[in-house]
Amino acid sequence: MKYRLCYEKKDSLIFISQLDLQGVFQRAFRRAKVQLEYTQGFHPHPKMTYSPPLALYVASKEEYLDVALEGEQDEKEIFAKISAVLPRDLILRSVEALDENSPSLPSFLIWADYEIVLRGEALSEDVAKEIEGYVLNSSEILIQKKNKKKQIVTKDLRPLIESFAAKVVDGEIVINASLSLLNDTLLSPVLLTNTIKERVPSANHLITKSIVKVGTHK
DSSP states (O other), X not given: OEEEEEEEEOGGGGGSOHHHHHHHHHHHHHHHTOOBOBOOSSSOOBOEEEOXXXXXXXXXXXXXXXXXXXXXXXXXXXXXXXXXXXXXXXXXXXXXXXXXXXXXXXXXXXXXXXXXXXXXXXXXXXXXHHHHHHHHHOSOOEEEEEOTXXXXXXXXXXXXXXXXXXXXXXXXXXXXXXXXXXXXXXXXXXXXXHHHXXXXXXXXXXXXXXXXXXXXXX
């Protein structure tokens, strides 16, 4: 039986990798004595599918894990058992039983909604407008990066940004952006923020205070 877990990752756990997070969940299921279903073959592993990995230092209020368990189990019981053994900064929000018609995670998660907070001296609405204008008025935002084959390729970030807004709140710049979450076109908010800092003159001195993934949508 498959289940979809929604969880929140914050504070101390923004410093661990996706691989470490997978280990945390596997240990939690063992400690909670909730039996995972495993693949067949010489190297069996748990049938667990995660949301696309977050960049380091990015918190999230809405991440997902699809997991296959042995037999049918009560959702409330799974929630209670797993919640009791998770680390303090990893918070289980819900457990939902899936049927054969339930959408897979890749089709369910298309856009990620982020709140990015930047701080610096003498911030004004003009700075926020310059940042917002750069993103929204650019027909393309080209960067160069290495692909998996270590080759330098050009990538356009603009089609990967569904919405973008920047404003000054309590002396800090708050950016709300919806970025692609699809595996082949995933846009890291860290990459976007660094690109903005490099290319918007008034943003060169800004420091990233926090990045939080606040939700997802289709």
